[in-house]
Each structure stands twice: as C-alpha cells, then as structure tokens.
Amino acid sequence: MKHDDLLPRETPVRLIDETGTTVADDAYPMPDAEVLKRAYRGLVEGRRINDQAGALVRQGRLAVYPSSHGQEACQVAASLVLGEHDWLFPTYRDSVAVIARGVRPADAMVLLKGDWHSGYDPAEHRVAPQATPLATQLLHAVGFAYAAKRRGEDTVVLALCGDGATSEGDFHEALNFAAVFHVPVVFFVQNNEFAISVPLSRQTAAPSLAHKAVGYGMPGERVDGNDVAAVLAVLGGAVERARAGGGPSLIEAHTYRMQAHTNADDDTRYREREEVQAWIARDPLTRMRAHLSAHDLLDDATEEQIAAGAEEIAAALRAALNADSDLDPEDLFRFVTAERTPQLEEQWQLLRGEIERAALTDAGGHR
Structure with missing residues (x-):
C-alpha cells in the first residue's frame, strides 16, 4: 500500500449533514434504509439509557x-x-x-454499580469486560485478534478508545504490534475533544488522531462521529x-462529550457553556430523525413504538438497580485464585468471625 493511501482525508467523512440532508460521497455509499432505521432505534434507546443511568446515579443506585x-x-x-x-473491546x-x-x-451496569468487575459473560456476547484504565483494552484486543488469526478464525476485533487513550504508551504498543x-x-477512537479536563490541543500536535496511523503503516480515516450513517459506512468498511x-x-x-466526564466531574471549570450549546445542533439523534422523516422512512406511529421500546428498557434498568443485591462476603476470596491460598483463607476466617459476632449481637441486642 502506498503511503498516500494510508493518510486520512482533510475533512471527516459525512453522509448526512446537521439538517438531515444527504451528502454525496464517491468512496462511501449510504447504508440501506433498513440499516438506517435500525440505527435510529439504537440512537433512541441509547439516549434513554444514558438519561436513565444519570438519574440512577443521582438516586445513589449507581x-x-x-x-x-x-x-x-x-x-x-x-x-x-x-x-x-x-x-468488541469497550x-x-x-x-x-x-x-x-x-x-x-x-x-x-454492574461494574458501574460497584458489585463486580463485569456483570456479563464476555464469551456469550463476544464483548470484553469494560476497561477503566486508559488504553489497556487495546493490548488485549490485539492479542485476541492475533490469536484468532493464528487459529484461522473468521473474527474481527473492534477496539474502542477515546482521544485521551491515544496519549498512553499502551496505544503505541497496540498499534505497532497490530500493524x-x-x-x-x-x-x-471516539474523539470527544476532552480527556477529562484536558483538551485535545494539549494532547497532540498531529493534524488529526487519524494521521497517527501512517506512522504504524496502517490506513487512517476521519469520520463525522455524530453522523451515524457515515460512521456505519467508514467503520463497516474497515471491519470488512x-x-x-x-x-x-x-x-x-x-464527536463531543455533551455532559461531564462522570458525575464526579465539574465540566464548567474547563469549558464554556457556549461551546457545549454549539454542539446541540449536531446531535446524532435529531439529525437521523430529520433524515428518515424527509425520506418517508419514519412516521409518528413508528416513532411512538421506538420510544415505547426505549422506555421499557429504562423501566427494566430501574427495576433491576432498585433491587438490593444479595451479596455473599465470601465472594471477596472465592474468585481470587483457583485454589485459595493460606493467607486468603486466614483473612476469610477473620472476616467470617466478625460477621458471625455481629449477627449474634444483632440477635441478642447491643452488648
């Protein structure tokens, strides 16, 4: 592959603009209507999940x-x-x-609730556990893809990260090994402009993060991250x-991080409200809704059905997280090693003794 073929475009790929109007592109065709409708349903459900999770944090359930x-x-x-x-490595x-x-x-949500490191079986869903340390999952993703290649499996690995992760050494090691x-x-890379409070301009002097690809000998591409049609086309092309x-x-x-880094972050300390407001017009959900409506692919009845489905997801999430967890203290020691070490056994016996003494106290009154 020629070096010029590795370089990304000067401007991100876009297939639908902020008003929902189609933008023609010679290299990337518009996904078909059924895929766009599935994507819109996903956008509505995703927005409802984000809003519901935020409410659960305020209620102390996350x-x-x-x-x-x-x-x-x-x-x-x-x-x-x-x-x-x-x-998927998220x-x-x-x-x-x-x-x-x-x-x-x-x-x-189990990880974010604090019960377990992962609340699902990665092998069942082909989704690696969510990673809190920046960029560590990229190395795991590359190793997994390398193993799949050695075994001759039909497996592609999609490794997600943010712009902040591109400043980590693990990012370099992962891309270098992969290439x-x-x-x-x-x-x-979901470039949402901030690594917590650090803007992109303080992370890199490269023309774009996609330009980093050429240094490793792989192609890079830029895409409008708020245009789901363009992301489907570009990302789908890379997967194939x-x-x-x-x-x-x-x-x-x-794209852009519309809300704070987490509920523990005060984003008003490092960015202006006007900057955030400017991105509202680029909202991926309203953009796709306008596009589908303009092409008679979305009517009121379908919109209501999608909204009702999203509300069912939110209701189920509320119900699950409002229920108290049935915790077993021995789980702290049960899954540390295949066979419990003497030190862990000693620690468990100490904890169990404290639990039993507390239970006797509660049963017999305060001593």
Whole structure:
C-alpha cells in the first residue's frame, strides 16, 4: 500500500449533514434504509439509557456513570458493523455499545454499580469486560485478534478508545504490534475533544488522531462521529477490510462529550457553556430523525413504538438497580485464585468471625 493511501482525508467523512440532508460521497455509499432505521432505534434507546443511568446515579443506585450522551452514533455503529463471531473491546464510556451488542442493560451496569468487575459473560456476547484504565483494552484486543488469526478464525476485533487513550504508551504498543503482525483489528477512537479536563490541543500536535496511523503503516480515516450513517459506512468498511485480510485500521470519529466526564466531574471549570450549546445542533439523534422523516422512512406511529421500546428498557434498568443485591462476603476470596491460598483463607476466617459476632449481637441486642 502506498503511503498516500494510508493518510486520512482533510475533512471527516459525512453522509448526512446537521439538517438531515444527504451528502454525496464517491468512496462511501449510504447504508440501506433498513440499516438506517435500525440505527435510529439504537440512537433512541441509547439516549434513554444514558438519561436513565444519570438519574440512577443521582438516586445513589449507581456509583458512577460516564455518559455517552451525544456520542450514541459511535456506540450504535460499533455494534451494528460487527458480525456474529466478531468481538468488541469497550471502554468505561461504551455501555450503550455493550448493550447494543446484546448484553442485558442491568448486567452492563454492574461494574458501574460497584458489585463486580463485569456483570456479563464476555464469551456469550463476544464483548470484553469494560476497561477503566486508559488504553489497556487495546493490548488485549490485539492479542485476541492475533490469536484468532493464528487459529484461522473468521473474527474481527473492534477496539474502542477515546482521544485521551491515544496519549498512553499502551496505544503505541497496540498499534505497532497490530500493524507488524497484520492482525484483524480496527481501532476506533471516539474523539470527544476532552480527556477529562484536558483538551485535545494539549494532547497532540498531529493534524488529526487519524494521521497517527501512517506512522504504524496502517490506513487512517476521519469520520463525522455524530453522523451515524457515515460512521456505519467508514467503520463497516474497515471491519470488512480486516476480515478480508487487509490488516488493521485506525478510525477517528469527531464527536463531543455533551455532559461531564462522570458525575464526579465539574465540566464548567474547563469549558464554556457556549461551546457545549454549539454542539446541540449536531446531535446524532435529531439529525437521523430529520433524515428518515424527509425520506418517508419514519412516521409518528413508528416513532411512538421506538420510544415505547426505549422506555421499557429504562423501566427494566430501574427495576433491576432498585433491587438490593444479595451479596455473599465470601465472594471477596472465592474468585481470587483457583485454589485459595493460606493467607486468603486466614483473612476469610477473620472476616467470617466478625460477621458471625455481629449477627449474634444483632440477635441478642447491643452488648
């Protein structure tokens, strides 16, 4: 492949503008109507999940929630472009993508509730556990893709990360290994402009994050991350390229984090409200709604049905997280090692003794 073929476009790929109008592109065709309608349903459900999770944080039912409000186009597309045997390696902000891949919403929130490291079986859904440390999942994704290639499996791995992760050493190591060993992995960077409070301008001097790809010998591409049609086309093309033996790619989606980093963050300390307001007009949900309505692909009855389905998901999530967890204290020791070490056994016996003494106290009154 020539070096020029590795470079991304000067402007991100776009197929639908902010008003819902089609933008012609010679390289990337518009996804078909059925795929766009599925994507719109995913956007509505994703927005409702984000809103509901935020409410659950305020109610004390979730310990923390990194919202992807405004980034739902990336989340939904990441799920839709994958095949049955493909794998998704998400970040902590990718709960909507995890759920869209088939994980039960309540199970996807277990990590954020603080009960377990992962509330779902990764092998069942082909979704790796959500990762809190930046960029560590990229190395795992590359290793998984390398193993799949060695076994001759029809598997493509989609590795998600944010712009902040591109400043980590793990990002370099993952891309370098993937390119050298030509593994079927797609790196999908959701550039939402901030690594917590650090703006992109303080993270890199590169023309774009997609330009980093050429240094590793893989193609890079930029896409409007709030245009779900364009993300589907670009990301889908990279997945199929990897499946056909074309090796890894780096896709940068230009989007925006509409809400704070998490509920523990005060984003008013590092960005102006006017900046946030300017991105409302680029909302991926309203953009796709306008496009589908203009092409007679969405009517009021369908809109109501989709909204009702999203509300059912939110209601189920509320019910699951409002129920108290049935916790077993011995689980703290049960899954640390295959066979419990003497030290862990000693610690468990100490804790069990304290629990039993507390139970006797409660049964017999205060001593």
